[in-house]
Amino acid sequence: MRDEGRKNGRIIRAPENFVDPALVQEISEKGLNEERRGFLRRGFLAAGAALAGGTGIVHAATASGSGGDPEILTLPEHSKTLGKPVAANPYGVPSRFETNLVRRESPGLTRVSAASVSFAPLQGLFGIITPSGLHFERHHQGWHDIDPAKHRFMLNGLVKNPKVYTMDDLMRMPSVSRMHFIECGANTAMEWGNVAVPTVQYTHGMLSCSEFTGVPLSVLLEDCGYDKKNGKFILAEGADGSGMTRTISIERALDDVLVVWGMNGEMLRPENGYPLRLVVPGVQGVSSVKWLRRIEVGDKPYATKDEAIHYIDAMPDGMYRQYTSIQECKSVITTPSGGQRLLDKGFYNITGLAWSGRGRVKRVDVSTDGGKNWRTARLENPVLPKCLTRFNIDWVWDGSPVVLQSRAIDETGYVQPKTNELRGVRGTKSIYHNNAIQSWKVDVTGEVSNVQVY
Amino acid sequence: MRDEGRKNGRIIRAPENFVDPALVQEISEKGLNEERRGFLRRGFLAAGAALAGGTGIVHAATASGSGGDPEILTLPEHSKTLGKPVAANPYGVPSRFETNLVRRESPGLTRVSAASVSFAPLQGLFGIITPSGLHFERHHQGWHDIDPAKHRFMLNGLVKNPKVYTMDDLMRMPSVSRMHFIECGANTAMEWGNVAVPTVQYTHGMLSCSEFTGVPLSVLLEDCGYDKKNGKFILAEGADGSGMTRTISIERALDDVLVVWGMNGEMLRPENGYPLRLVVPGVQGVSSVKWLRRIEVGDKPYATKDEAIHYIDAMPDGMYRQYTSIQECKSVITTPSGGQRLLDKGFYNITGLAWSGRGRVKRVDVSTDGGKNWRTARLENPVLPKCLTRFNIDWVWDGSPVVLQSRAIDETGYVQPKTNELRGVRGTKSIYHNNAIQSWKVDVTGEVSNVQVY
Incomplete structure (x- = not known):
């Protein structure tokens, strides 16, 4: 096992983030042996307390728990063995760890x-x-x-x-x-x-x-x-x-x-x-x-x-x-969104989708205070007419309750309306063509939920 | 069956292309009944002889034979029955008719x-x-x-x-x-x-x-x-x-x-x-x-x-x-290509892919005479840097043997080389980095095959 570890390179899989840099340096230079492994176990357990960034968002679809199992320090099987051949799946399928990400009725x-x-x-x-x-x-x-x-x-x-x-x-x-x-x-x-x-x-x-x-x-x-x-x-x-x-x-x-x-x-x-x-x-x-x-x-x-x-x-x-048909300009934050959870304060990438049935999306603004203040998000290329546009924006969460919103503007100048603006014209009995701004509330525990903000 | 046919609309599925327009008109206006069905059988069999456009390319991957089965005139089951529910496949898969389109070793x-x-x-x-x-x-x-x-x-x-x-x-x-x-x-x-x-x-x-x-x-x-x-x-x-x-x-x-x-x-x-x-x-x-x-x-x-x-x-x-790594500008016609067959003279859409490791594709030219004459193809949007670009161009095949080629030019002005140009520099012993122009020969029977044109 030890020889195999060395032969396969100088890499270990650490169980937690932000371990002592000197330790990482040492492992990377000298490789892993039995004594060092014991040392690492102790080191990583200590490092756990200093875990600054946490593990971030738990995606509803890809919930992942990183345990503190010390045995994780052994070289993983996939780094030591012959894997599956090409065309094992002539038509490929998602990972066995992604079976929760499906369409649902x-x-x-x-x-x-x-x-x-x-x-x-x-x-x-x-x-x-x-x-x-x-x-x-x-x-x-x-x-x-x-x-x-x-x-x-x-x-x-x-x-x-x-x-x-x-x-x-x-x-x-x-x-x-x-x-x-x-x-x-x-x-x-x-x-x-x-x-x-x-x-x-x-x-x-x-x-x-x-x-x-x-x-x-x-x-x-x-x-x-x-x-x-x-x-x-x-x-x-x-x-x-x-x-x-x-x-x-x-x-x-x-x-x-x-x-x-x-x-x-x-x-x-x-x-x-x-x-x-x-x-x-x-x-x-x-x-x-x-x-x-x-x-x-x-x-x-x-x-x-x-x-x-x-x-x-x-x-x-x-x-x-009758005969209304064009899907007006609209956007939604997809992460963080209802059912997800922020596990820590700190940095997050807010991301979402914007689109317009009338052409290109020109701009997407994001608010982290329920619509009082807005910042302009980055649009990913390509930005195409009558096509989804992906937006991203940096955000540091301070741990207090907040309401996240996105607002899209298309190339015709049309601005995605607030819920009360849309209801003022359309009432509340419609089924179709709701393009109002969506609000997600983050509470102090990090839970994200769907709320109506007027 | 007859009533059901009428109830479900005025449409029939015709077994062949380019049937008598008057016949189509009549069906579309009056629907389908037992006598008309007999009439249609005869009509379509006759129409088969006048088949002008043929059935085009037989794709290696989606070979389809349209038989002359007169029973095809009955309303198909899928137009009369309740289909499968939503999320029958929570993660969807291709049609059972596409199982030949797979990656292969x-x-x-x-x-x-x-x-x-x-x-x-x-x-x-x-x-x-x-x-x-x-x-x-x-x-x-x-x-x-x-x-x-x-x-x-x-x-x-x-x-x-x-x-x-x-x-x-x-x-x-x-x-x-x-x-x-x-x-x-x-x-x-x-x-x-x-x-x-x-x-x-x-x-x-x-x-x-x-x-x-x-x-x-x-x-x-x-x-x-x-x-x-x-x-x-x-x-x-x-x-x-x-x-x-x-x-x-x-x-x-x-x-x-x-x-x-x-x-x-x-x-x-x-x-x-x-x-x-x-x-x-x-x-x-x-x-x-x-x-x-x-x-x-x-x-x-x-x-x-x-x-x-x-x-x-x-x-x-x-x-x-050593250390060559950039994938230089290159293109290939994907249809018609080796192993496919043109079943008739007439109009075809020549389509293919172009790409450059140095940025955007600027232009793609297509030759249908082995490189003597070139026409500029349409590029589909988006055209993105270091990304595939899809091209299409019209072509009418007169039934004579031809050699099809495509030639890409990227935004640096680099032109995809001919086979002999590339071999002049690189010889013939390489394994890597072949970006020469690809030639597909169409013979009089419509068979398409891979040929070396220098």
């Missing part, structure tokens, strides 16, 4: 799980790309794994040459790749009332972001010779049992709408519309029809059930607002 | 699969993000799934305060997210000689691109008070049995090197260094040490085995070039 949210929602675990995600395995789901009649060789896409209605395309037909056409978020119109719905759901997974987790690849719908409309005089709207229709149908204006259809097969480098996942879906950037997710089987060009809105009586906004006067 | 390439390579299936990928499950692998002593609660990272050597960090310590520090490619220095190695391996997976598949999240190494070096006078190099060391060690100059270490835990939104995969790895943007992959356990600051290069006698370039005069 909110218990009791809907009556049927096939017509429900699973939320993406934003509290444990980094950057802007949502791993495809964790993309949120919203199905109206469940999902299927459709054979792409048999799938067909028809374009008809006010067009010169109606066509039926195979997947192979589509995939040889001019394709583009673009990063966009998809957010369900009902994301953050529970916050309209005073129901403060506990975690960011449930408050904001009907949100994901991917690199999509497909053919611009404009190319297909040209290919079929759409009627440029009378074609004012399109109807997009899915192949699942719900027959999901949505109207989209021809201006938008010709702008940046994509007929998509690729998502984060590979084919769409079945839950996300494999083998073909629409992506309508910046617009509530329901318009990005999954398992796309047909687009019809028409001269007026189609007023389907999923746009005339569902996905409408209840206003304070008892009336409903 | 080249048979016989190495003696031990734990010290080998698996290649990413570039021929079936889209955009720039490589799905984490398909990221290429290069291990020197196999991979392990290391417990993050027990993993430690030490920074020592010429520093005022050597430190041992837990994962929690690192994850509360200032973090950044950046998209970068990782390419093995040995990518495209077989092409030095006259061995034309058959597919782009094996020619260029030691290449992947991810959004990485971590703490800049410069922050950690400052945190430990590195010696600004004498600290000229760092040594990075991995925790696997191979004790992989690489020297990096302090200038580079302070520039854009990251100590990374996040990859494509989630924690690193075990095969890619979970829970901690180095990412050295633009430099051959071996420097991006996986399972990172230590960085030492020193005053001279360390001349470890993995840089002094491995990862060196055999030159024509019998000498070896």
